[in-house]
Amino acid sequence: MDKDLGQVFTELKDDLTAFVELKVEFLKLTAYERAGKWISSLSYVLALVVLGIFAAFFIFLALGFQIGEWLNSTSAGIAIVGGIYLLVIGILIMNKKWFTGKLTNSIIAALDDEENEPVQTSETINEGSAEDTPGTAS
Template identity: 45%
Template sequence: MENIAEKTFAELKEDISTYVELRLELLKLNTYERVAKTMAVFSYGIVLILLAFFTILFLFLALGFFLGELLGSIALGFVLVVGMYLLLFGIIIFFKKKITSKVMNEIIIAMMSKDEKDNEETADPAGHIDGRTTPGA
């Protein structure tokens, strides 16, 4: 009788240690996936920012030459463009909190979107998630 109990506890201990190892591996893989997704969103944002930067740069260069011809002085045209840049810079500084909170929210959404997909996949049509009834279902 004692031998059966020891064998059962040994199997239980082995099953628990295997379970813990698998959960740690799953946590590690989920972390890798979130970091990769965040880096992908970050890289995409960098590319868009660079493209926007060069687009704005060339538009302002063209505007500087256009205003310079219109006003008869290329230097005056570029002074006006510098004024527009300073105005844009001031607007960005004024809305710093809104811009940073928007960026942080987008990063959080990108990192948490995996969790929402998992919850949607485990929900059944009756509104149950993992055996629990969701509010409003």
């Protein structure tokens, strides 16, 4: 043999060290990617919620003024809309378990979909393009 046992173990140790370093780097990059996706999704949802709150506020404000015009009392119209808000709050409080359960399930489903994304390899990309091409037989 050209290599002695000490040299083989040294090369094995070097290869193992390189493998562990690459594995740690891969795990860090995977964590960064997940954090980035999570933060971008959270930002998107937050933007939608804020815009939705403003839209609902102005719609209900307009509704309050319209009801006030029908009743010849702006304060009565706004009070009726305030009562509608209180009714919705009461419904949400009474259905807290259902509401939080649905929200938790949708968050878990979103995270699970992110974990189970299929890995695109050159083989799966080529298979998909061959199946999508019209006139090709499988």
